[in-house]
Amino acid sequence: MKALVLLSGGLDSSTLLALAVEKYGADEVLALSVLYGQKHKKELDAARNIANYYKVSHKILDLTPIFSDSKCSLLEHSDEEIPHEEYASQLKKTNGAPVSTYVEFRNGLFLSSAASIALSNGCDAIYYGAHSDDAAGNAYPDCSMEFVAAMDKAIFLGSGEALHIYAPFEKLNKAGVVKEGLKLKVPYELTWSCYEGNDKPCMVCGTCRDRIRAFELNGVKDPIFDM
Amino acid sequence: MKALVLLSGGLDSSTLLALAVEKYGADEVLALSVLYGQKHKKELDAARNIANYYKVSHKILDLTPIFSDSKCSLLEHSDEEIPHEEYASQLKKTNGAPVSTYVEFRNGLFLSSAASIALSNGCDAIYYGAHSDDAAGNAYPDCSMEFVAAMDKAIFLGSGEALHIYAPFEKLNKAGVVKEGLKLKVPYELTWSCYEGNDKPCMVCGTCRDRIRAFELNGVKDPIFDM
Numbered sequence: 055m056k057a058l059v060l061l062s063g064g065l066d067s068s069t070l071l072a073l074a075v076e077k078y079g080a081d082e083v084l085a086l087s088v089l090y091g092q093k094h095k096k097e098l099d100a101a102r103n104i105a106n107y108y109k110v111s112h113k114i115l116d117l118t119p120i121f122s123d124s125k126c127s128l129l130e131h132s133d134e135e136i137p138h139e140e141y142a143s144q145l146k147k148t149n150g151a152p153v154s155t156y157v158e159f160r161n162g163l164f165l166s167s168a169a170s171i172a173l174s175n176g177c178d179a180i181y182y183g184a185h186s187d188d189a190a191g192n193a194y195p196d197c198s199m200e201f202v203a204a205m206d207k208a209i210f211l212g213s214g215e216a217l218h219i220y221a222p223f224e225k226l227n228k229a230g231v232v233k234e235g236l237k238l239k240v241p242y243e244l245t246w247s248c249y250e251g252n253d254k255p256c257m258v259c260g261t262c263r264d265r266i267r268a269f270e271l272n273g274v275k276d277p278i279f280d281m
Numbered sequence: 282m283k284a285l286v287l288l289s290g291g292l293d294s295s296t297l298l299a300l301a302v303e304k305y306g307a308d309e310v311l312a313l314s315v316l317y318g319q320k321h322k323k324e325l326d327a328a329r330n331i332a333n334y335y336k337v338s339h340k341i342l343d344l345t346p347i348f349s350d351s352k353c354s355l356l357e358h359s360d361e362e363i364p365h366e367e368y369a370s371q372l373k374k375t376n377g378a379p380v381s382t383y384v385e386f387r388n389g390l391f392l393s394s395a396a397s398i399a400l401s402n403g404c405d406a407i408y409y410g411a412h413s414d415d416a417a418g419n420a421y422p423d424c425s426m427e428f429v430a431a432m433d434k435a436i437f438l439g440s441g442e443a444l445h446i447y448a449p450f451e452k453l454n455k456a457g458v459v460k461e462g463l464k465l466k467v468p469y470e471l472t473w474s475c476y477e478g479n480d481k482p483c484m485v486c487g488t489c490r491d492r493i494r495a496f497e498l499n500g501v502k503d504p505i506f507d508m
Contacts, residue, residue, distance in 0.1 A: 119342060120394055123401040152441045158400035159393060162439045166386060166393035167347055173385035174350035196439035204435035211431055212389045212423035214379045 057179040057220075058172040060164055061085040061112070063100030064247045065265055066183035066223065069235035073222060074181045075108050076238065083110045084175055088164055090157065091118040091129045093136070093251045100246035107241055115167060127154040128249060136249050138258040141190035153193040155249060155260065161196040162205060169209045169217055178217055180209070185223040185231050190260070199224050228264055229271035236272060243277040255279070284406040284447075285399040287391055288312040288339070290327030291474045292492055293410035293450065296462035300449060301408045302335050303465065310337045311402055315391055317384065318345040318356045320363070320478045327473035334468055342394060354381040355476060363476050365485040368417035380420040382476060382487065388423040389432060396436045396444055405444055407436070412450040412458050417487070426451050455491055456498035463499060470504035482506070 059074045061067045074083050085108075087101040098114060105112035127134035134154060137144050144153040161184075168180045188197040195201060199221070206219040223231050235242065247265045248255035255262050255278060269276040286301050288294045301310050312335075314328040325341060332339035354361035361381060364371050371380040388411075395407045415424040422428060426448070433446040450458050462469065474492045475482035482489050482505060496503040 115346060120397050121401065123398065125401070156441070157397075159396040159436065159439050159444075162435055163390075163393040163397050166390040169386040170347050170384075170390050171350065174348065174352070192441065195441040198438065201435060201438040204431060204438055208389055208428060208431035208435050209386065211425065211428040212386050214383075214419065214422040217386075 055179070056082045056084065056175065056177040057181050058084045058086055058168055058175065058177045059110075059181040060168055060183065061087050061101045061105065063087065063097035063102075063104060063245060064261075065235070065242065065245050065268070066185060066188075066228070066231050068104045068242070068245045069231050069238065069240050070181050070183040070223070071104060071108055071110070072235065072238040072240045075110065080109045083108075084171075084177060085110050085112045086168055086171060087112065087114050088167065089114060089116045089118055090160060091121050091124075091131060093128060093130050094246065094249050095130075096251055097246045100244060103244045104241070107244060113171065115171075117163065117167065120163065121157065124158055126157045128157055136259050138256075140263065141193040141260050144260070145191055145193055150192060152195055156194055156196075159196055161201075165205050165209065165219065169213060172217055173213055180217065180219045182219050182221045183223060183231075184221045185226050185228060187227045193260075228268040232268045232272050232274075236274065245278065282406070283309045283311065283402065283404040284408050285311045285313055285395055285402065285404045286337075286408040287395055287410065288314050288328045288332060290314065290324035290329075290331060290472060291488075292462070292469065292472050292495070293412060293415075293455070293458050295331045295469070295472045296458050296465065296467050297408050297410040297450070298331060298335055298337065299462065299465040299467045302337065307336045310335075311398075311404060312337050312339045313395055313398060314339065314341050315394065316341060316343045316345055317387060318348050318351075318358060320355060320357050321473065321476050322357075323478055324473045327471060330471045331468070334471060340398065342398075344390065344394065347390065348384065351385055353384045355384055363486050365483070367490060368420040368487050371487070372418055372420055377419060379422055383421055383423075386423055388428075392432050392436065392446065396440060399444055400440055407444065407446045409446050409448045410450060410458075411448045412453050412455060414454045420487075455495040459495045459499050459501075463501065472505065
């Protein structure tokens with residue numbers, strides 16, 4: 055039994071990798087990270103460092119060409135600014151439609167790529183770090199648990215019943231994930247979440263706000279702010 | 282309303298393109314073809330010729346790196362030979378598991394890539410050429426109608442309910458697809474199906490056998506054999 059872990063280099067997927075390594079052992083885990091034209095490419099460096107820390111094999115896949123026509127503000131080729139406000143306010147402006155940092159079917163594409171690579175490498179599990187407040191009120195429809203269940207069914211059927219998605223954090227919120235990670239002693243100082251590609255986290259983008267709150271709720275200071 | 286058509290350059294997807302152009306008009310149709318390391322790369326030339334014939338925009342996506350670890354006999358880097366027998370006999374040898382020309386979750390990956398590109402280009406429909414005997418008795422689990430329905434659900438949910446898969450041939454077999462195509466005057470002489478990458482179709486691989494039979498059942502000679 056082998057597992058492929060989708061590893062962005064952020065907080066959730068790094069905790070996920072720690073969990074998978076604990077369960078399978080480092081030799082039976084393959085980490086996969088994806089370049090897709092994101093402004094915050096430095097999450098790939100974080101992914102590399104985390105994979106090295108856990109001594110697992112690590113693949114980096116470049117899917118940038120797929121998003122060449124995307125207008126998403128998260129992408130390097132976009133002139134649009136990344137919003138600096140809570141997802142709830144962003145959703146008011148979009149009338150409930152996906153927010154400007156939604157990358158078109160990105161997570162479906164990542165899971166499908168993961169499925170192809172997992173099957174080629176003898177894995178029967180894809181580990182996926184989605185958690186209960188990940189969809190942020192449908193700001194990101196490809197993060198909802200309903201979506202993950204639908205993808206799991208497609209992957210199970212399309213693989214000849216050889217592969218499943220596991221989302222062990224599906225019942226947890228982000229603070230719950232950090233709680234798990236603190237127990238597992240995840241080296242959070244190596245992770246990267248901020249959507250901006252600067253030296254320091256911006257502290258105001260949606261993902262910075264979520265991360266700050268998750269550590270606060272655990273009564274712990276996020277080690278990334280000591281760097 | 283715009284449609285993205287997954288176009289391999291084979292018989293089914295070329296008929297599909299003809300149908301989509303009839304319904305939407307050439308300006309509202311975007312064709313997508315994928316390079317994935319297949320031995321029969323010349324299907325891409327066929328796709329290009331068919332897209333030119335119908336005067337639609339055409340994108341070619343290279344997903345070869347995703348299959349670098351695949352052992353599938355269909356791929357250029359594989360030393361394994363493509364079986365020269367009916368799918369039923371192949372399935373006996375694999376005990377019902379996917380056959381050696383099954384490319385790991387290929388169609389799920391194609392549909393997911395199509396979803397990302399469709400959303401970036403303002404399409405609300407992905408046209409997909411799957412038909413009723415495409416799965417060949419689960420030789421290709423990522424061709425079954427159950428699989429297509431699961432992918433459709435995932436794409437609908439993951440796109441914020443903005444996109445659906447349409448598989449207009451789902452109730453037809455391959456002969457039925459050819460029947461439709463003959464009505465639509467599809468230039469079948471421009472298409473390519475054979476899994477081998479040679480000058481002439483091999484006539485004995487699974488897909489050549491299926492194609493020959495589909496034309497025979499329509500009482501028509503396949504124009505590709507006149508080339």
